[in-house]
Amino acid sequence: MHETTQELTIRAATRSDRLAICTLLQQAWHSGGTARWDQLDALEADCGAVLVCRGTQTVGFCLFDLRAAPVARLSAAAIADRENVGSIWKELWPASEQHLRERGIRFVHYIGEAPWLLEVLQEHGFQQVNTLISYERTLEGPELSGHPHVRVRPARPEDLSTVEQIDAASFPLLWRYPRAMLEAALRSNPHLAIAELDRRPVGYALSTFEGEEGQVVRLAVLPEYRRQAIGSRLLMEALSHLRRGRVRRLSLNTQGDNTAAQKLYERFGFRRIGDELPVLEKALEG
Ligand SMILES: CC(C)(COP(=O)(O)OP(=O)(O)OC[C@H]1O[C@@H](n2cnc3c(N)ncnc32)[C@H](O)[C@@H]1OP(=O)(O)O)[C@@H](O)C(=O)NCCC(=O)NCCS
Structure with missing residues (x-):
């Protein structure tokens, strides 16, 4: 990881961010979940994502399936290797919650096993409610x-x-x-x-x-x-x-x-x- 001085910006993703999301998900060490291309086609409709960018680079995202509103599912998340996971998540998660609330979401869940993601989610108020077999x-x-x-x-x-x-x-x-x-x-x-x-x-x-x-x-x-x-x-x-x-x-x-x-x-x-x-x-x- 190296520190970079460029400012972080946070915004909702659009369909033109599909490639950046897929690339980060595939390449980052801190990644979890899946993002299908057809799902990303529904960005801004049945699916929502929040991005953290440094300059023009996408350095983190959360992708949500919104089809079961008022319940959203965190489908995928990733943070670029050169970034500090805790610092990026501190920016990304409150913005994601805000994005979800604006879209009528009251509950959000994650089903998966990426250890880093389980850890940051628990640090931000998630609780294990069940398992999937x-x-x-x-x-x-x-x-x-x-x-x-x-x-x-x-x-x-x-x-x-x-x-x-x-x-x-x-x-x-x-x-x-x-x-x-x-x-x-x-x-x-x-x-x-x-x-x-x-x-x-x-x-x-x-x-x-x-x-x-x-x-x-x-x-x-x-x-x-x-x-x-x-x-x-x-x-x-x-x-x-x-x-x-x-x-x-x-x-x-x-x-x-x-x-x-x-x-x-x-x-x-x-x-x-x-x-x-x-x-x-x-x-x-x-
Ligand atoms: C799971 C579900 C579909 C079972 O439907 P059902 O019509 O009650 O099932 P059946 O009567 O065909 O049960 C067949 C066998 O399953 C087992 N079984 C079913 N319900 C059971 C229960 N509550 N406790 C213990 N065993 C049970 C028994 O072995 C039963 O045979 P038995 O009645 O001769 O002992 C029903 O409980 C349900 O709709 N649950 C909520 C939705 C759900 O959980 N769906 C599946 C998860 S994706």
């Missing part, structure tokens, strides 16, 4: 048929509000799935399925695949209908859908404190993989 299995494995009288059908655009309600009844604010992502799921490759019992929508599942990799992204059953094998039925239907693609491996993840989901996935033969990732959260004041 990943699972995988192949398509050959145990299957439970699930509730025999539940009808599982593809969701239609007019089901979106219902799916949103099931999601809100099933997950705390931090884990809710934003409407925009459900809409996107209906428009593209993911498979959004809805479970009905006596014509009443009682659960939904969202699964997706790319090449041979499949993922069960969401699974939820209304609280009053749980433990009736409806989750099993939805999971089985999601597996059947993925089997019709060329999928060979399946993955999913869930919260470290979600015993119900863990038990369900383990009954279906999913095995835990990788380390548990810390989930940190901070409520924004004001």
Whole structure:
């Protein structure tokens, strides 16, 4: 690290900062998270970033996914090697909070394992609230048929509000799935399925695949209908859908404190993989 005399400036990023963000994220030792190009295309809309610049050089940034407002996710952050991490973060983080508040964000979370980032976030008021566990299995494995009288059908655009309600009844604010992502799921490759019992929508599942990799992204059953094998039925239907693609491996993840989901996935033969990732959260004041 060497000291430089040029002034620091802080500002919200625009789409023209995409390359600077990606370059710093790839090159800096102090970097964490991911920034997809399509995500950066949504800068100033579904995604926001705050930059610290020294002269014309970007020396630090925080990138946020804003699709689940009022909850934001810190998707990525990095600080240039020649800079002092603590000093830059002291400038960057208050400006980031201000940026988030202006965009209606009340909670921000980070899921990841970059040690330097965990440390600076904790120093700035974040607390670990959970962990994230990943699972995988192949398509050959145990299957439970699930509730025999539940009808599982593809969701239609007019089901979106219902799916949103099931999601809100099933997950705390931090884990809710934003409407925009459900809409996107209906428009593209993911498979959004809805479970009905006596014509009443009682659960939904969202699964997706790319090449041979499949993922069960969401699974939820209304609280009053749980433990009736409806989750099993939805999971089985999601597996059947993925089997019709060329999928060979399946993955999913869930919260470290979600015993119900863990038990369900383990009954279906999913095995835990990788380390548990810390989930940190901070409520924004004001
Ligand atoms: C996880 C969830 C989808 C399970 O749905 P469900 O319809 O209750 O699941 P099933 O009835 O098919 O349960 C199948 C098995 O999973 C296990 N299981 C499910 N819920 C459980 C619980 N609360 N405690 C312990 N084991 C549980 C049991 O082994 C169960 O079999 P059993 O009832 O014969 O003992 C449901 O609890 C839910 O919507 N939770 C909130 C949203 C969520 O956490 N989604 C998954 C995380 S991404």
